[in-house]
Amino acid sequence: MIVQETRLDTARIRAARQVIDPIFLDTPLYRCEALEPVLGCAVSVKLETANPIRSFKARGTEVVASGLAANGSRAVVCASAGNLGQALAWSGRGRGLEVTVVASRHATVAKLERIRALGAELELVDGDHELARERAAAIARDQGIRLVEDSLDLETCEGAATIGLELVDALPSFDAVLIALGGGAMATGVGHVVKSHASDVEVICVQPAGAPAMTRSWREHRVVSTDSADTIADGVAGRHPIPEVLDDLLLVADDAVLVQEASIVTGMRMLLDHAGLIVEPSAALGIAAILEDRERFADRHVLTIICGSNVDMDAYHRWIGPAPQ
Structure with a gap:
């Protein structure tokens, strides 16, 4: 390569x-x-x-959410083991974005509770993070909203x-x-x-x-x-x-x-x-x-x-x- x-x-x-x-x-x-x-x-x-x-995740989600808000977007979805979801929930809440986070049902409970507390809609899947990524991508396609993919974006x-x-x-x-x-x-x-x-x-x-x-x-x-x-x-x-x-x-x-x-x-x-x-x-x-x-x-x-x-x-x-x- x-x-x-x-x-x-x-x-x-x-x-x-x-x-x-x-x-x-x-x-x-x-x-x-x-x-x-x-x-x-x-x-x-x-x-x-x-x-x-x-x-550290909010440094990235602040950039994402700033761009979405500037373009008039109203919703965003991501898959997360917990930290990205919290960060996107924080950044989206401050900019009027509806945030959906998909996570594994086996993720750290404290992280999941914090995602909910920050106002995001949380969907849990019976599998690992890779399955959560697949579900988040499906939501983005079905609803026509931005999918935030950590590290790819x-x-x-x-x-x-x-x-x-x-x-x-x-x-x-x-x-x-x-x-x-x-x-x-x-x-x-x-x-x-x-x-x-x-x-x-x-x-x-x-x-x-x-x-x-x-x-x-x-x-x-x-x-x-x-x-x-x-x-x-x-x-x-x-x-x-x-x-x-x-x-x-x-x-x-x-x-x-x-x-x-x-x-x-x-x-x-x-x-x-x-x-x-x-x-x-x-x-x-x-x-x-x-x-x-x-x-x-x-x-x-x-x-x-x-x-x-x-x-x-x-x-x-x-x-x-x-x-x-």
């Missing part, structure tokens, strides 16, 4: 900042020294949970890429940026901006070993789908990579690694114990990658994006164990 150019455009990414509600911009970025003795490297975190949606990638603009202000102090990899919006968007400004900074994508489709696709330079996805990191549990997104990823990722569930759980516990952060599993992927390859990151300055904190607390306590008395 030979890729000539990316779909992403730096000028559009800069313009995206002008339509995104400032409440989602300029999220905290700081060095977390308490993590460093146990990880063996300097660690900085970009806290994309410090907003009303508690994830450039607005979601270029909205997420605004994180990269905020990171490059702090470059070149980082040696590597660790990015959770699911559909690829954040990885391609942030990777594009980082590589455009500091090509020597290593862009490393991290995915659970139980949901490896995009990582396998990156390694083989072709789309590789999987029959199933088995991971607690529901936000990155896709099975069918999008060809256009893979093309973009091949241009910016220096590496894509797979991590074990035990490392994800340990990463979540470390973020709680040493940084005071309650995060969902996807947000701990970067820490998990360091844990599994300490020698690679030893004495380097690594940045990881804490991408979401919408977690079912009962499940969270089962994973990390009871709180200390």
